[in-house]
Amino acid sequence: MYDWLPDAASYTIHHPLQRIVLLAGLTYFLSGCVTTESLRNQYLLTAQTVRGNRTVSTEELESLIPQKPNRRILGLPITPPLWFYQLGLRRYNREAALRELQAKTNEFDQQSQQVADDPKALRKLNRRYGRELKRLRLKAEEGNWVMRNLGEPPSYFSAQDAQANAVKMQEYLKNKGFFNARTTYSLDTLRRGRQVRVTYGVTENAGFYLRTVDYDIADPRVDSLIRNSLDNSKLKAGDRFDFENLAAEKIRLESLLRDQGYYAFSRQYIRATDVDTTRRGSDRLIPGDSLHRYVDVYVQVLNPPGQTAHPIYRIGDVEVRISPGETITGESQATGAPAGLDTVNRNGITYLLGGRNISTRLLDAKILLRPGQLYNQTDYRDTQRQLFLLNQFKFVNLNFTDTTNRRLRTLITATPLDKYEATAEGGLTVLYQSQGYPGYFGSLIFRVRNLFGGLETFETSVRYGLEAQTGFLTNTGNSPDVYSSQELSLSSSLIFPQILFPGRLRFGFSRYNPRTQVSLSYNNTFRPDFLRSLLRATMAYNWQTTLTKQFSFLIADINLINASFNTSKPELGEAFRRQLEQQRRLGSTVYLSFRRSLSSSFSFAYTYNTNIPNQNRRANFLRTVVESGGTTLNLFPDRVVERWSDSSVTGLQFYKFLRLNVDFRHYVPLRSRTTLAFRVNTGIAYGYGPQNAVPYEKFFFAGGSNSVRAWLPRRLGPGAAYPYLDDPATPALNGNNQFIYRFEQPGNLLLEGSAELRGRLFHLVADVNGALFVDAGNVWALRNSASRPGSVFQLDTFVPQIAVGTGVGLRLDFSFFLIRFDGGIKVWDPARRYLDPNEGGLVDDRFILPKFSLRRLTSGPNPLVINFGIGYPF
Secondary structure, three states, X not given: OOOOOOOHHHOOOOOHHHHHHHHHHHHHHHHOOOOHHHHOOOOEEEEEEEEOOOOOOHHHHHOOOOXXXXXXXXXXXXXXXXXXXXXXXXXXXXXXXXXXXXXXXHHHHHHHHHOOOOHHHHHHHHHHHHHHHHHHHHHHHHOOHHHHHHOXXXXXXXXXXHHHHHHHHHHHHXXXXXXXXXXXXXXXXXXXXXXXXXXXXXXOOOOEEEEEEEEEEOOHHHHHHHHOOHHHOOOOOOOEXXXXXXXXXXXXXXXXXXXXXXXXXXXXXXXXXXXXXXXXXXXXXXXXXXXXXXXXXXXXXOOOOOOOOOOOOEEEEEEEEEOOOOOOOOEOOOOOOEOOOOEEEEXXXXXXXXXXXXXXXXXHHHOOOOOOOEOOHHHHHHHHHHHHOOOOEEEEEEEEEEOHHHEEEEEEEEEEOOOEEEEEEEEEEOOHHHOOOOEEEEEEEEXXXXXXXXXXXXXXXXXXXXXXXXXXXXXXXXXXXOEEEEEEEEEEEEEEOOOOOOOHHHHHHHHHOOEEEEEEEEEEEEOOOEEEEEEEEEEEEEEEOOXXXXXXXXXXXXXXEEEEEOOOOHHHHHHHHHHHHHHHHOOOOHHHHHOOEEEEEEEEEEXXXXXXXXXXXXXXXXXXXXXXXXXXXXXXXXXXHHHHOOOOOXXXXXXXXXXXXXXXXXXXXXXXXXXXXXEEEEEEEEEOOOOXXXXXXXXXXXOOOOOOOOOOOOOOOOOOOOOOXXXXXXXXEOOOOOEOOOEOOOEOEEEEEEEEEEEEEEEEOEEEEEEEEEEEXXXXXXXOOOOOOOOEOOOOOOHHHOEEEEEEEEEEEOOOOEEEEEEEEEEEOOOOEEEOXXXXXXXXXXXXXXXXXXXXXXXXOOOOEEEEEEOOOO
16 A cells, blocks of 8 residues: 555655645545545545534534544544554454453353352452453453554444434424424545545524413412412523423422422423414514514423322421441430430431430531421432531431321431541642642641531641742743752641531521631741741631532631741852842832741632533633731731831731732533633732732742743743843843743732633543643733833733733643643743843844744744643643
């Protein structure tokens, strides 16, 4: 097949026409890599598209097509995965693989019979043969390694399949209210390689709209409940008819009635099949449509056979059984003193504690079912969920053991987790503050559950981490000098399953998985340029109103910080000290962040997240954090606070600041394994104390693997200010006309956004995914600085100060973690407008993309910046 190809090493192509001819010939050749003999008079399915739809999305219609075309490169009729599959198939013998699997299975059966009376040996045998049998079964079912990992089996075109797909699309459109829709399919064939592309043509025609929705309900009480809830109906007059809305209305009615005592009610009692379609051009329900199609829907709610009404159920006796544990008696309901028996009664519920010291008051707050109340399906589900989220029980089961006289006798059983637990953890970590540089960590965690009998959890841990750290400064322009940074921390926390707050307000959170966490930690960080220790005490409230909405209220966050220069690396420590001193002379307050300081704050965070891991679906993520630091210092005059900072009094730097951060992400699936992801991240940190200072951790930074990836970590900005070494009037340039990004650039205001196209390339041990991205953003100062023109945010100048970068990414997805490589180049550098230090003229190279060269990846004026990270950037 390859004999006619010339020796590529003996040819040099100079003329562009020769290159075009060679590319065309290569495309023609690769498109025929799968021999016509192997296709056996069948056509390969290489593409299928949907055209003509206007209202119903293409994504919905394509999801109805079970056949997946063979993957191509850049839309060309080139299918390398199929070629690899055929290459592996030539060396694959399925009959031999089946014989090998059968022989290994027989061998396992014989040996398992010999050790059938020895459970330990049998488990060992199962482990040893389990891996081998899994490998052989995979080989017999899906082929050899090349076929499974590099290739994909051929997808053949079938006229029957195409016709069935067109019929499914037409039926789907009818269910969406397009009763007169028409679908067809057409073929585009390529003889070389016997390939075919299928195009499905869709003609929706006019849709049918709901004109009337009438309810016929036999049970008077049910009729009253439903009609009082019609504002929430999924069927609205004027909306386009959709069978999914009809099904959703049935589900809504079922949930509504089950929350009102109708335990035995189900959707089978709801009939909505009497749908009347008419065509009238005179009644204009939808503006702009001169010829409407209408649907009249009649919803019937029937009674059970032979009954005049649906039965109403109430909760009967409620019993909670905790499996036996250590022999400690429960508390008495009347006196709270230890009782002689394990049985405790509270609010009509019987608790059998099994000898465990468990607060029935807290359990009572989690159990929403009460004897005598109407059955409520939501309370039933929330009770089971709340007990499980306590993190105190292995299993929680809730059953109705008796329904006599329409009383639901309720039994709740729970098996506690071990009281004491010790675990060791280790792995890779990437801290956001370090902008994606990886490291490893190890930790020991000791946990005690139900420490004081109030279902609380006590945790203490010791953690050691080593990570790559760019430090505060670096000495080159192409890439940062990377040093090892060590971290040693000790932390303890006590978690209560309730909101610790006086009064009855705390009971209003019982349904929302409330948590109160009190923590104390000590952290030592050994960075290459400075040393930093942190003693931190916090108290936080956390609750979750729905599966997608979480709230966190940090009512106290007190930090005692002590920083010093790293004397073990005098060249870095001294350079760091000189830079802080220089910035202080120029009016910067960053140096205050490295004084011995006390920072206190409280914050409120809201998180909305509909993204589900390992599911490619449309989703949103929003996190908003509002923080106020040093608020209690407002009770004292600034001069008093300033005096406290004097070394003769406390020697501590105090902060008063406000901080807001909003992070929004949106995910749009384009194909089953292709996603378009967007992110907008913005924030502001404002210091209003005597020196207008903000703690260093509260500043914003731009650049790095989780930010604008064409810039070095934390080196972008502020604004249009260029990097400098010693003289602020002279930009820092090296011999390749690259900026020397030596120092971290903190900012008070952040504005950045990203767009990224993600898709799967192939499978090789792990899924190998690719990405194309565009990043834009910057940080700015809020107060004027004569030493750094262009660094302050102003409404009339900030737009051209937004930096833009683009690039490509490669990701190795091992399902449990993802390794990421991103290569970014600068498109627009707002700092590239400056006075040339040599010639004195104005240089404007802000649009720097043309200066990127593949021949000078790292040595050109616009070098490629490589980012390494763990996990997606957003």
